[in-house]
Amino acid sequence: MxxxxxxxxxxxxxxxxxxxxxxxxxxxxxxxxxxxxxxxxxxxxxxxxxxxRLRVRNSTTDALEAMAEEASASLFTHVTAELRGLLARGGLLARIVEALIEELEPSGWLGAPLSGIAGRFGIAEAHVASVLTLVQKRVEPAGLFARSLQECLRLQLEEQGEVGPDMLAVLAHLDLLERGNAGDIAKRTGVSHDHVLDCLAALRRLDPKPGARFAPxxxxxxxxxxxxxxxxxxxxxxxxxxxxxxxxxxxxxxxxxxxxxxxxxxxxxxxxxxxxxxxxxxxxxxxxxxxxxxxxxxxxxxxxxxxxxxxxxxxxxxxxxxxxxxxxxxxxxxxxxxxxxxxxxCSGAASRGSGAHSRTQVMALLRGLLDSEDPAAPLSDARLAALLLAEGVTLSRRMAAKYRQLLGYAPAALRRRRA
Structure with missing residues (x-):
């Protein structure tokens, strides 16, 4: 008994x-x-x-706006609902989708390489990449789950049906804006200068951080x-x-x-x-x-x-x-x-070397540098990386550019203010 x-x-x-x-x-x-x-x-x-309860600071209008924002779906809730069909399939597919959602940054970009997710499940990175492509096509707004600025913009252009060979060529050479101008892109790609300007104008109308709208x-x-x-x-x-x-x-x-x-x-x-x-x-x-x-x-x-x-x-x-x-x-x-x-x-490591630094920590240091720069001589990504190295933070120029983009700052060439 x-x-x-x-x-x-x-x-x-x-x-x-x-x-x-x-x-x-x-x-x-x-x-x-x-x-x-x-x-x-x-x-x-x-x-x-x-x-x-809400923290009402100024007026009844503030309270009403806050309540409306509180009721709106967070990015996490939104993409989970958008991908409900894939999650319902269960198995490895659902687990990979869950892992992608977990790595989503507030900007709407992925915050971790696909190799890490592949290693977690013991599968090929190509398999994770195929699931990512499926996710990117299923979720709205376009641009979510991008791994770079170029991919984020390309996904939005594809949805609008505005992706042609010239636009793809310009997208592939956006980094040239950091060290030069539209003329450099024209020389490198063979696209006419006027068409490059048209492409850049179309890109400026896109949202580089489509996830930000879900987290006021x-x-x-x-x-x-x-x-x-x-x-x-x-x-x-x-x-x-x-x-x-x-x-x-x-x-x-x-x-x-x-x-x-x-x-x-x-x-x-x-x-x-x-x-x-x-x-x-x-x-x-x-x-x-x-x-x-x-x-x-x-x-x-x-x-x-x-x-x-x-x-x-x-x-x-x-x-x-x-x-x-x-x-x-x-x-x-x-x-x-x-x-x-x-x-x-919970911020992953952004640098290695004498000691790892969190992404949030590095971005806070970057924000301080960018906010105090001379508008007439803005800091290039290479210079930002060098200044961070002086602070003990080892970061490549490419990663400095990525974090600068996540903070919402344009390339130095577009930040320069002429007297």
Whole structure:
């Protein structure tokens, strides 16, 4: 009898753990919707919606605009919905699509090479590239999941049916704008100077960062954060705001009301409540580990942000990297340097050499250099790379150009202001 009871207890614990992992993969809004739908058919389940207060700074208009932004889909949610058909197929295809989504930067570009994803699954890079092509054709707006500025612009041109041999030639030589002008592109490509100017005019009408429209910065700053990091007697401490997550309770059973249906409803409600408690505990474990790993950021700001991958947090907390990604998606943390998205604290390494530097750290240094440059003599990508090297950051000219583009700065030739 005792062995049978132990088996039932073990099976129950396994079910609750599986349920909690399923809930953990949901966003706060997805979880709320799921619980409310369940409560409609289970009268014993009582659901309290999360309280999403807004930080109203100036006026009622600000509040209304913030609420509209809060309701809009994030980039992560948008592309997941757009690629629902591919994800529903399951198997390796769905896992590769999930990996591509995880590596999507706020700009809409991929933030990791395909070789890394291929290595994760032990498959050829060409296989990942074929899935990427499929994803790029399925998702809107065009340009999402691009690996470079040229690819981002080409995808948009293809959708508009404006890709011809001359345009492709100009796209392939955009780097010449950094060191010269349209005439250099004309000489290199054999395209007439006037046609090169027409191509450049068409390119300027495109969106180099198609993902940015899904993440208005003011929306993140005006919503109450999910947690706050404050300095305590033993270092940085995390204070979690419980009201940012939905909660459940169990209704009292009327006396004498007993049936198999009621017993099943009570069992479901108890299992969900226990699973939700486990989800909350897991979320706090991941966020607490994130804060421990990025203490330097809370001390000094973005320039001190260490490289940190989802896989690092996954190994430290015992969860899968994709689960960690879902936990941090949309999660806001308030610290001494303002409100920041938790995913923004997971920045991969951008340089190697005497020490790795995170992409966010390098981009913060680049922004400082670009903001203080002489408009009459803007810094070239080669000069930016040299200045970063003087700061101990080893970065190629090509990567300096990529991060400069991600920051929204045009090539030096287009930034120059003549007196």
């Amino acid at each position: 005792s062995m049978s009871l132990g088996l039932v207890t073990t099976q129950k614990q396994a079910f609750v753990l599986h349920q909690s992992m399923a809930l953990l993969r949901m966003s706060s809004q997805e979880l709320t919707d799921f619980l409310l739908e369940t409560a409609e058919v289970n009268p014993l389940l009582l659901v309290t919606r999360p309280r999403r 910065p003011s929306a993140a700053l005006m919503r109450e954060p999910d947690a706050q990091v404050v300095r305590g007697p033993h270092g940085w401490e995390v204070r979690f705001h419980a009201a940012s997550e939905p909660t459940v309770g169990i209704a009292a059973l009327p006396r004498g009301l007993r049936s198999d249906e009621v017993a099943q409803a009570l069992k479901q409600a108890r299992a969900l409540k226990q699973a939700l408690d486990l989800r909350l505990s897991a979320m706090r474990k991941v966020v607490a580990e994130l804060v421990v790993r990025q203490q330097a950021y809370f001390d000094h700001g973005a320039v001190a942000l260490h490289p940190l991958a989802m896989a690092d947090l996954a190994r430290a907390t015992g969860f899968h990297a994709s689960t960690v990604g879902r936990v941090l998606n949309g999660y806001l943390i308030e610290g001494p340097h303002g409100v920041i998205g938790a995913r923004d604290l």
